[in-house]
Amino acid sequence: MQFNRAQLQDLVAARFEKSIRGPETFFAANVEIISKACWAMARRFQQGGRILSFGNGASATDAHHVSVEFVHPAIVGKRALPALALCNDSAVITGSMQDNNEGKPDFTHLLEILAQPQDMVLGFSSDGCCENILSALKKAKKLELLTIGFGGKNGGGMAKANLDYHFAVPEEDPFVGQEIQETLYHILYELVHVFLEHEGLLK
16 A cells, blocks of 8 residues: 555654653553552562563563662663563473463563562553463462553453452554553652662551
């Protein structure tokens, strides 16, 4: 299909509108829960906890992204905080897929081995319905870890998993949904440091 210049400009404008309005709506509706999640994460870090993050496919890149930002601060002067992406080691991941014969990484097993008291888990799913992500988040709850789910649309199974914090991004466009999730964990990162720099707020 051929587009003229005016049509292309309209397409670009419509795309920008999605990228502006989607985040505005989401963050306006979630200010309170975001601030509570940041406070809870800062408490866990203060008590020696770590982030353990995971996701499948494209969501695995978000798990990597959030963990590297905590370990290697993007903002000059912020202290490094312990975080590990469980989907980072290809040998471990493919081994778990071979062991469970389900064709998906077994993050539940990795949590059983690696998780420590006060740790927090961040599970990423574009629609909130990935069974292996849900299983790992449920295991984390049983281990009394702090559970934070990043989902999409109506929340899927994540919305029913009784997580400590669940963020469902109600966007049909997967690119806009991912953009909002990325902005969200950048905000979590920044506000966690604000709480840690004002430790009196963590009592």
